[in-house]
Amino acid sequence: MLKRIYAIFRARNLEFIRDRGSMSWNLVLPVALMFGLSFIFGDDRAEYTVGVVQDASAIDATEHPFLDTRYVKFVAVGNIQDGQRKIGRHQLDLLVEFGDRPQYWINPDSPKGYFVEFSLLQADAEAGNRITRSQIEGDPIRYVDWVLPGILGMNMMFSSLFGVGYVVVRYRKNGFLKRLRATPLRAGEFIAAQIASRLILTVVLTSFVFLGTQYFLDIRMEGSYLALLVVLVAAAACLISMGLMISARVTSEELAGGLLNLVTWPMMMLSGVWFSLEAAGEWVRLIASMFPLTHALQAARAVMLDGAGLVTVLPQLTILLVMTAVFLVLGAFIFRWHPR
């Protein structure tokens, strides 16, 4: 029995080791992620983001003991209205203004705001209990309202990238693509059919989940459903095209998995799915701006939370469309019907 187990064990190991692409990705991916994460978040990872109303961009930590709190990232906010809007949309966990009349603003529906408020009040006790709590203007947004587009977007991302990428690689590996190659079907037509199929499935399923959650959780919807549908279609098309481009030449499912993880993980962490990138550095935001999911979520939240129309989200839609075109052209150009 052991002999048989060993025979299979050895064969599988050889298969894995000799598939250089997969082997490389299994080594490169975790290392790249580790370095990337440590670079993005640093040793002193900030769990909370607090806006400080002031003109200068540099925060003076001697102004109040709260500003010396660990695991809190303090960002300068130019004016109170802007800060309040960010509090309302969970981009900031708390907003403080020191000076002659210290005060702070909090979103009563923010779990993180609740905890960071404790730290503020404790630090303020040391400073003489001068700070006052103020109500934010406008209607605060619940965290669930803010995070739902992120969760739906993330689900769409995985469905689009893995759903299309893996299928194409499997078709290539088992010779189905080679069979199609022998027909009048062209690469562009095959890609278009894959996109159309996955697009309809993704849009229908995401719409269904959105409407269900909206009904049961009373999700906030300020804008028009049509605008949201347009954003959804543009985002799905972009992510599916990205999946097709990634799988355009790959012949190993394991390598495809590595490549897809390489794009999905950073997108999941940096596109604003779970938390706002308000506290992130400029270069992190720059990287995030290269991901389609970032623009898709910005547009979806603008429609759902701020009631933005199509004109307002036109910049994000344009970026998504341009990215889709680039992915499609590249994908069709490098597409390979069968392994060489």
Place this chain on the structure above:
Amino acid sequence: MPIALEARNLVKKYPGVLAVDDVSFEVQEGICFGLLGPNGAGKTTTVEIMEGVTPATSGEVWYYGSPAGKKFREEAGIQFQNTALQDFITVKETLQMFQSLYNRQSDIEHIIEQCSLGELLDRDNRKLSGGQRQRLLLGVALVNRPRLVFLDEPTTGLDPQARRNFWDLIKRILSEGTTVILTTHYMEEAEILCDEIAIMDSGKIIIQGTPKDLLNQHYKNVIIELPMDDFSADLSTIKHRVLETQGVIEIETDDVNESLRQLTAVTSGLNRMKIRQPNLEDLFIDLTGHNLRS
């Protein structure tokens, strides 16, 4: 008869391997052309170049007097050696899907009848047996009412009964005037189906012609076969060409009476003796020095 397909000086190089070495031949319309050779001879690569799925390093493929292109793709039917089909799709859906890829279309009902797929129409592709699967793949190759069909080792892996049933299908296709290009390493298959053959070895065509002409050109003799166990004396007394293959002694002779007299002297008996005409397998061994299925 017009020339349906022509290979002109096809060459295919892979790193360190010359898979196809300056191969040229013509296929007349309406015939069954067999490309024979052992595994690794280069016949599948040659056929895939002609099918347009593998680019040649050099050389050209012509279809009815023009370089093979759009018209060829529309009019050629192809059955690969190994083709996966989509899971969770039925036989009928598979035929319909492939048919939709062509402007030129067959009557699906005719294909279903021709390939005996009637009872399988609603069956998932995953649940087909080897023979059923090959029949479906042949059906897929016929959905565009092809003028030319490539069949790449279509009966490999099938049991003898399924193989013979498949030969009947190919004969039906041929009877409708379709040109067939068949690759195989089954000599019996080639002799039964092919009007013309080309034998490949090490990337080259080593001989080409009708099976009958090739055998007539190379053999004026018959072959006597006798198990080696039946020999009781030295074979050197036999005056004709002697070959030993897998425990059987083959004697190629133009004088059976004389050979039988010689054999009587060196064997324990002739009860297990067979006398037969030379076949393509013999021709291949004579030409290349090794067995066709090696």
